[in-house]
Amino acid sequence: MSRLVTPLLLSILLLVGCQQGEPEPSASQPRWVKTTALAADTAPTLSLTGVLRARYETPQAFQVSGQIATRHVDAGQVVRQGEVLFTLDPSDLEEALAAARAELDAAEASVAVAEADLARDRQLLEKDYLSRQAFERAELGVREATTRRDAARARVAQARNALAYATLRAEADGVLIEVSGEPGQVIGVGQAVARLAQEGPREVEVNFPARLRPPETGELLLDERRIALTRREVAGAADPASRTWRARYRLDAPLEARRLGDIVEARFPLGDSEAAGHFRVPVAALDERGESAQLWQIVDGQAQPLAVSVERITREHAWVSGEALEVGQVVISLGTHLLTPGMAVRPLDEKGAP
Structure with a gap:
């Protein structure tokens, strides 16, 4: 019996030692990744969302300081010129x-x-x-x-x-889009207690990416209708937080059955110079884990990040720009949130891919 047990134990020990010495497949083999080629942005138009605004939105404020005694209106209320909004303690x-x-x-x-x-x-x-x-x-x-x-x-x-x-009255017909004053509040001269959107022309406020200059014209998309837009003004500087340009567009036709503040879709033509340098990629290829957005490319069998600027994003695609980008450049299009610099990867379209 001892002659049979001893060789059996030796065989088991040798087998365990061989298994422990073998490396993990995941650590030694490259990760298979899906890739795609950068496509130039040849779309002649740019679609953005905007906010419906009144042409004149004026703060309502007292010309004297004092304590608010009564409040007669609420936000969203339609008022007529001369209607009492607030009164002060006289x-x-x-x-x-x-x-x-x-x-x-x-x-x-x-x-x-x-x-x-x-x-x-x-x-x-x-x-x-x-x-x-x-x-x-x-x-x-x-x-x-x-x-x-x-x-x-x-x-x-x-x-x-x-x-x-001491009696604050509406300076024009319109709707109060904001009311902040309350009875008992002590206010100073010129301190706004409400904001009045006057009746009359309506406009669309759109924020454009910092790299694009708002075009002169565009069109508003409302179901089957197309309403022409004409640029009226552009902000003097880009917003420091969002890095966008705020622009206001006049509507060339009256707009009905729409409330102020509604989100609307607008489309604007892009010139050749504005479309140049923009590339379309699947939205899954965009990696925003770091301080800025980036794509991933394969360099000598390793994944390396590529810094880009995002121009716009839809549900399926993202439009990016960058100095190192060119048409046909291959980037990783799926699973970018799992990549790290220097990780060994292989494209799925390579010969021998599973």
């Missing part, structure tokens, strides 16, 4: 008006006294009982009192206007 303004009126009464009394003194001095001057210098001083007194009365009248008018400003 206590201080009423007191200011009363003080201005009291100053005016005192100034008018001073004018009456000065004019009476001037009339008496004129009679004395005619009888040579008063010097010419004293009479001229009386004339100047009347002029000074009159000036003070005029100033008091102006202060009364200002106080009356300030009291009227």
Whole structure:
């Protein structure tokens, strides 16, 4: 029995040692990857989403400071010109008006006294009982009192206007797209408490990639309708956060059954210079794990990253640009989120691929 057991144990030990010495297949063999060739962007148009805006969107603010007493409107409410939106507590303004009126009464009394003194001095001057210098001083007194009365009248008018400003009214017909003021809130002069989108022309606001200059014309896509767009303005600088250019386009036809803030689709023509240097790849080929987007290429059997700039993305494709990109260049199109620099890879279209 011992003669049979000993050779059997030796065979088992040799077999285990051979298995431990063999390397893992995944560590020694390259990973098979799917590849695709870069295609030049020959599309003559660019499709972007935009936001429907009013031509005039004006902040509504009080011309005097104070505490909000009442609020009469809510966001989304349609208002007419002159309709009351907010009111302030008028206590201080009423007191200011009363003080201005009291100053005016005192100034008018001073004018009456000065004019009476001037009339008496004129009679004395005619009888040579008063010097010419004293009479001229009386004339100047009347002029000074009159000036003070005029100033008091102006202060009364200002106080009356300030009291009227305690009621904020809509400056035009439209819809309130934002209302932020609340009763009890203390606001300053010019602090917006609502934003009014006035009735009238409508526009489309579109954000373009930083590398593209917003074109002069375009078209709005609404189901079966196509409405021509004409560029009205472009922001003076690109947005520092999104690196996009904000542009506003006028609609050349009236737009009905659409609300402000609706997301709409617009299409714009691209010139040859704008389309040059852009390449289309499957969206799965785009790797955004790092600080910037990148593609992966195969260099000497190893995966290496390739930095790119993303121009636009759809559900199936991405349009990218980069100095090292060229038409027909082969990049990895699937599984890029699993790659690391220097990883051994082999394309699936290579001979002998599984």
